[in-house]
Amino acid sequence: MCLFQSTKIARIFACLAAILVALAALTWSSSARAYVWMLRHDGAYVGCAMCHADPSGGALLTQYGRNLGEQKLRTYFGKHGEDEEVGSAGSFLFGAFPVPDPLLLGGDVRSLYLHTIPSRAPATDRYILMQADLQAQVSIDWLRANVSAGYVSEGALGAALTVGAKDRLVSRTQWVGAVFGDNDRFLVRAGRFNIPFGLRVTEHTLWARTVTRTDTNASQQHGVALAFNVPxxxxxxxxxxxxxxxxxxxxxxxxxxxxxxxxxxxxxxxGASSLLAHSERDISSGKPTWRHAHGLFSRYSPSKILVLLLEADGLLSSTQTKKDYGLTGMLQADVEPSQGLHFLATAELLDRRLGTDGVSYGLWGSAAWFFAPHADARVDLVWRSEAVTQTRASATALLAQMHFYF
Amino acid sequence: MMTFSHLTRFVFLVSALCLPCLADAKLVRTTDPAKVEFVALGPLGIQVNGHGSELSVGDDGTTVTVTIPLQSLSTDNGLRDRHMREALETSKYPNTVLTVARGDLKFPADGQSLSATAPGNLFLHGVTKPVQFTYDAQNAGGAIQTKGRMPVDMTLWGITPPSYAKIAVDRNVTVNVAFVAADR
Known part of the structure; x- marks a missing residue:
């Protein structure tokens, strides 16, 4: 007889755990694209700054990033020479109107069908408009000014501009900055932007992103940053x-x-990452809390077809009365057998309180296809078994996404 | 009619004429693979690595030439390669040639190695300019493994640094070549 059936309290915990896992899956929301596996190409794309307005990657593309995306991301059907010019397909809205040089414009629309099967609760189906963002950046000599605004049907609370349970206006980034140094190697900026930490992967609900609160969905913070990019x-x-x-x-x-x-x-x-933050009322503990995350990450592409991504982070949540040490990590293999077609396998783990609750596991099997200019589709099958207060609950989720950028 | 004495004198004369030629060894590339690499840096951390393996070595006894067919160079990106070839005008100037006076080169003895700097002239993009290059040479049983390095400011040869989508590489490019030659 399993623990769930042995006592009334255990059953309550089991139900709570199942609900938590289901909620975790259901809070899947929008994502800014950032393809850390681009390092497989040409040896020139280890960094992010040449392709993204954010020097550490994600969201608004530079003209170079747009062209490279068209050249290297998507599948071509029929005859296509490797040396063919990208043409208007690399431009904003396919070059429908000219965009002046100092201006970068972009946008993302991403929708999701989500089928969730908790182990001890009924299955659910949902359709979510995860992202409908417009992004812009003005560059005048050394000056940069960047902003994004958009709509989500739900989620992305941290980026919300409006209140209410649903239908929110969001703004993930607003910042001004200055580039300086040889080859614009430095960018200093102030405003709201993504937290520089770990692998900026598209799968923003991975524990390595959510527990460290460094995902690209809604974990942006206001602050001041200095970025450095050289070969x-x-x-x-x-x-x-x-x-x-x-x-x-x-x-x-x-x-x-x-x-x-x-x-x-x-x-x-x-790479190595480090984060230390304090709040008077932490959203998890509800108390004054110091939150640490420190870890290592790595990217390796033994051949163009395969990229391996690894991240491991140590966690510490410290209040006046207790300290919780934890651990989270992920390992992902991205296989691209033919340009534009990706198969991904991801394993992740989370131990929120070492030696206390047990270890949570997650396995992802994914396929993504960049099937047309500015468009990709993706399917994920996610299984998670989460340790919650001496018990365990699992859920399986099937996600089908469509993404267009313009 | 040529007598034996005449024949002897003729053979002696021919041999005497040939002796300097025999004494003047020439660099000949062996069949070992050669390597040509260049690195171009750009803004925001971009680094373009180019490579090739075609290279020929000539030696007329007084001048050593190293010739690289520019069409053979690749950056593993077809479109970028095309832009590179357009910038270099490879259809018009298919080769780059480094010319060095043999007397300016040092050759290591068998089992020895050395590093040195030498002057030369680089023909590129229809322009010839004096250059300085450094090289390491190691003699293993008569096979001289040579690795040379040279910075090239492409604008001095009339080349506009290739630019793509508002990102241009730096005008200074580092060129590395490696080959094995025998001094025969």
């Missing part, structure tokens, strides 16, 4: 002033987050 090195350090799109102030975290990554050999990088 084989990239780094960013951010002073976190808090997320001023949440209130009251007690919930806002203050501290720092940083990463550094170096390409030690051709298509093999190793």
């Amino acid at each position: 084989k090195w990239r780094a960013e350090v951010m002073g976190i002033a808090g997320n001023f799109q949440v209130s009251p102030d007690a919930y806002r975290e203050r501290g720092y987050s940083a990463f550094v990554e170096h390409e030690f050999a051709d298509r093999w990088t190793l």
